[in-house]
Amino acid sequence: MFALELARQFRKTRSQQRFISFISMSSTVGIALGCFVLILLLSVMNGFEKELTNRILSVIPHGELYSVDKRGIDNLDAQRYRLEQDERIARVTPYTKLTGMLQYKGELKAIELTGIIAADNQQYFEDRVSQPQWLSFQANDKGVLIGQGIAEKLGVQPGDAVQVLVPVATNDLTFKAPKTITLTVSGFLSIGGELDNLVGLMHLDMASNAAEITSKAQGMQFTFYNAYSANEIMREIGYSYPQAVYMSDWTRTQGHLYNDIQLVRAVVYIALVLVIGVACFNIVSSLVMAVREKQAAIAILKTMGATDSLIRTIFILQGIINGVVGITTGVLLALLVAPNLSAIVLFVENALGIEVLSGDIYFIDFLPSELHWGDVGITVALALTLCVLATLYPAQKAVKISPSSALH
Structure with a gap:
């Protein structure tokens, strides 16, 4: 796809674009971290709910x-x-x-x-x-x-x-x-x-x-x-x-246990969705600066017959690429860590001599985790939607660039 190839070319770093590249990378890292932590903590909440059902109920x-x-x-x-x-x-x-x-x-x-x-x-x-x-x-x-x-x-x-x-x-x-x-x-x-x-x-x-x-x-x-x-x-x-x-x-x-789990789940979801949203704002910043940096290239494309739809698609794809890289990285890390979280926490407890959950206070003495694919799907869809929304304003600014003023 021509628009995708141009988007990839626009992402390539040059010496004068290092600051833009840094902001772009920070948005990718922020999205990856948000997706990773969100899936991980939702898995922990799922684990607590499962243990509540299996042990108490x-x-x-x-x-x-x-x-x-x-x-x-x-x-x-x-x-x-x-x-x-x-x-x-x-x-x-x-x-x-x-x-x-x-x-x-x-x-x-x-x-x-x-x-x-x-x-x-x-x-x-x-x-x-x-x-x-x-x-x-x-x-x-x-x-x-x-x-x-x-x-x-x-x-x-x-x-x-x-x-x-x-x-x-x-x-x-x-x-x-x-x-x-x-x-x-x-x-x-x-x-x-x-x-x-x-x-x-x-x-x-x-x-x-x-x-x-x-x-x-x-x-x-x-x-x-x-x-x-x-x-x-x-x-x-x-x-x-x-x-x-x-x-x-x-x-x-015993309903307070279940209510606490649901409350923490809601708070975690809101907080980490906001983290992903902030990371997506970095996509807006990097794309706005990229549009300004690429004014001449955009003007040349327009003089060669590129439509507004093509220009808009190029910058939307450029932002989506950053988002997809971050989402993929975060999800893969979560898929690797979440199923093994209990063993990882147990290893840390033994190594440091600490106790995360005390069996005398809580109804379990370990950190449970259960990965639900539904949580993964919702997280991916939400993060991808935020990434797409973040690209719309910079893409529209790219469309409004006039070839005569940009090449003057």
């Missing part, structure tokens, strides 16, 4: 429905069967929740125990509890699985007897001695983050008896095929339920 219930009064859920088996027919619901599990203080050798630690049917939940906790510990829990009606953080704080070992102090509510709001439940530690539950310092599992029958639930369970926990539709589905279930119930979903308890 695979263990905690997506939704909960629990009775307003103390008797628990009426006709539990029938209601459970009815709800399991909903194609959006993966499983329905009865539960009773106890909140109290775990006591061991004079030490106390707040704990939230969830009573479950062990046989119905093994596959959902097999990655969080070792199989021997789960089998021990399942075989012992008084067994309890406590969070790893609680066990480390209290120094508890499997087989130790612990007491759970459960507060007793009274109608006249007077103080009453807490109820004491003696349990045997079967093992430890490892979910990640702050949950390891709070949660535990016990058997449903014992939890319901301790909570004085007259039916089988206090409520039902739901797992949905699409965890991100939990709020909508729980509202639908709760409003149509034949008994007075409270309803909740994971967006109320």
